[in-house]
Amino acid sequence: MPLIPMRVMLDHAAENDYGVGAFNVNNMEQIQAIMMAATETNSPVIVQASRGARSYSNDNYLRHLMLAAAELNPNIPIAMHQDHGNSPETCFSAIDQGFTSVMMDGSLQADGKTPSSYEYNVDVTKQVVAKAHAIGVTVEAEIGCLGGIDDGHGAGLSEDEAAEHLTDPDEAERFVKDTGCDALAVAIGTSHGAYKFTQKPTGDVLKMSLIEEIHRRLPNTHLVMHGSSSVPRELLDIINQYGGQMKESYGVPVEAIQQGIKHGVRKINVDTDNRLAITGAIRKVFAEQPEKFDPRDYLKPARIAMAEVVKARMIAFGQAGWADKVPVVSLEEMARKY
Numbered sequence: 001m002p003l004i005p006m007r008v009m010l011d012h013a014a015e016n017d018y019g020v021g022a023f024n025v026n027n028m029e030q031i032q033a034i035m036m037a038a039t040e041t042n043s044p045v046i047v048q049a050s051r052g053a054r055s056y057s058n059d060n061y062l063r064h065l066m067l068a069a070a071e072l073n074p075n076i077p078i079a080m081h082q083d084h085g086n087s088p089e090t091c092f093s094a095i096d097q098g099f100t101s102v103m104m105d106g107s108l109q110a111d112g113k114t115p116s117s118y119e120y121n122v123d124v125t126k127q128v129v130a131k132a133h134a135i136g137v138t139v140e141a142e143i144g145c146l147g148g149i150d151d152g153h154g155a156g157l158s159e160d161e162a163a164e165h166l167t168d169p170d171e172a173e174r175f176v177k178d179t180g181c182d183a184l185a186v187a188i189g190t191s192h193g194a195y196k197f198t199q200k201p202t203g204d205v206l207k208m209s210l211i212e213e214i215h216r217r218l219p220n221t222h223l224v225m226h227g228s229s230s231v232p233r234e235l236l237d238i239i240n241q242y243g244g245q246m247k248e249s250y251g252v253p254v255e256a257i258q259q260g261i262k263h264g265v266r267k268i269n270v271d272t273d274n275r276l277a278i279t280g281a282i283r284k285v286f287a288e289q290p291e292k293f294d295p296r297d298y299l300k301p302a303r304i305a306m307a308e309v310v311k312a313r314m315i316a317f318g319q320a321g322w323a324d325k326v327p328v329v330s331l332e333e334m335a336r337k338y
């Protein structure tokens with residue numbers, strides 16, 4: 001199956017009340033892990049690459065790996081998404097590389113660090129929407145700022161500071177009208193990276209109520225939860241058991257995400273949990289079988305460990321079982337619909 005526009009998948013998810021995990025990749029094993037999980041669970045899937053991932057893996061490698069994933073998995077709808085584009089140029093270069101969806105994150109300036117003005121955000125997002133929709137590519141935008149910093153991207157806000165940059169529902173409503181974006185990333189207290197909350201999040205720090213309010217005002221906009229790894233204790237324990245030094249940390253409980261899915265959340269970004277799974281699996285091999293030196297000896301278990309996490313999320317988010325029911329719509333057809 002060719003890569004499809006993300007909008008098609010999110011529309012289908014909205015019609016059928018499920019969410020779709022968007023998993024970050026920067027190498028072959030991660031892409032394979034996601035496709036293994038998608039095949040086993042019959043799930044449509046969003047594969048995403050940040051700017052950092054694109055430069056690490058090189059666009060050409062990434063493009064061909066994604067084409068291979070599509071070729072080898074003809075029954076799985078796949079959307080290829082640019083995570084946190086920092087400028088229209090980054091989004092346009094992703095589109096040139098065959099991405100079927102882009103995020104224009106104008107909540108931060110082009111440095112990817114400094115919170116921007118509302119006007120700046122509208123301006124850059126509109127530029128991307130105009131070009132992307134003309135060729136059927138989906139656009140995700142962001143209003144409000146998330147905590148943390150990852151891949152060099154983010155304002156580096158602490159848990160407390162992030163609480164001051166939550167999405168304002170009024171502004172969200174105005175922003176979608178002003179830009180015409182397909183999906184909207186909202187700041188509800190989550191952060192990028194492994195250290196999201198210092199204790200199990202309550203409704204005071206993880207504002208799921210905000211999602212409900214935004215969804216009430218924007219029932220036709222697909223909401224996106226960023227920084228939504230759950231940071232399971234078991235994964236931290238495996239790493240630490242085999243010589244790692246992960247600090248105590250709490251992520252976004254899967255039940256909170258499921259609550260969000262009931263209120264318009266259609267895309268859920270997960271990266272950290274997969275990183276933890278990979279690292280734990282590799283450390284285990286190194287610790288238990290120090291004589292091993294063939295990369296396959298540790299990359300294979302790493303790939304399986306990541307596939308297990310992805311599979312669990314696909315089932316939890318409700319996307320499992322839907323792959324063969326998502327309509328196959330080409331970018332050209334999508335362009336005509338806008």
Ligand SMILES: [Zn+2]
Binds near residue numbers: 226227
């Ligand atoms: Zn993000």
